[in-house]
Amino acid sequence: MDATSGLTAFILAGGKSTRMGADKAFVMLEGRTLLERALELARSVTPDVRIVGDPAKFARFAPVVEDIFPTCGPLGGIHAALRSSPTELNLILAVDVPFVSAALLQYLIARARQSASATVAVAHSGGNWQPLCAIYRRNFADAAEQSLRAGHYKIDEIFAATSTLKIAEEELTAAGFPPNLFRNLNTREELAEASATAKSH
Numbered sequence: 001m002d003a004t005s006g007l008t009a010f011i012l013a014g015g016k017s018t019r020m021g022a023d024k025a026f027v028m029l030e031g032r033t034l035l036e037r038a039l040e041l042a043r044s045v046t047p048d049v050r051i052v053g054d055p056a057k058f059a060r061f062a063p064v065v066e067d068i069f070p071t072c073g074p075l076g077g078i079h080a081a082l083r084s085s086p087t088e089l090n091l092i093l094a095v096d097v098p099f100v101s102a103a104l105l106q107y108l109i110a111r112a113r114q115s116a117s118a119t120v121a122v123a124h125s126g127g128n129w130q131p132l133c134a135i136y137r138r139n140f141a142d143a144a145e146q147s148l149r150a151g152h153y154k155i156d157e158i159f160a161a162t163s164t165l166k167i168a169e170e171e172l173t174a175a176g177f178p179p180n181l182f183r184n185l186n187t188r189e190e191l192a193e194a195s196a197t198a199k200s201h
Contacts, residue, residue, distance in 0.1 A: 007109060009042035009091040010081035012074055012132060013053035025095045029194055035061060038095045044102040045109060052077040069148045074132055075155050079148060082141035094132035096184045098194065104177050108135050111167055118165035125169045125179045131155040133182060
């Protein structure tokens with residue numbers, strides 16, 4: 001079975017960022033929007049790529065999934081994605097992690113396939129879980145829905161209550177993936193720094 005079969009990818013497009021002054025999906029980095037970059041990255045591991053967000057904004061780019069629990073942050077987006085998915089394995093990818101590589105995604109997918117009992121395969125890097133670049137099985141939606149209905153929107157808290165495959169930073173480093181691959185962009189300053197980093201490579 002190759003890396004692309006039986007996998008659906010969902011890009012969490014996010015909304016308007018007050019610190020960016022624009023929708024994150026349409027922020028430009030190196031001449032392309034973050035959304036264009038994320039779509040290309042996701043399509044490198046599966047042809048079935050969808051966007052979680054507002055159809056009015058995103059339907060022209062890919063099929064769109066809308067939140068079932070709106071305004072509940074990324075957990076609401078993950079829940080909607082998994083409820084709509086036709087496949088057991090699902091890549092969840094935030095639009096604002098432009099340094100993630102196709103090789104890293106392939107590694108995460110391979111690790112998820114090796115652990116059939118894990119509800120989610122997720123990296124723990126830089127002292128934090130990285131739930132917005134992780135591989136989820138569809139049944140994670142059940143735990144997510146329970147949490148959302150209880151008014152708890154922190155994704156990390158669900159990992160302790162489900163069968164989670166933790167991919168440690170040491171494992172990633174040994175496999176050649178530096179912790180800064182998961183760096184996300186939240187401010188104009190971080191965007192400027194990212195542009196400078198991209199130009200130097």
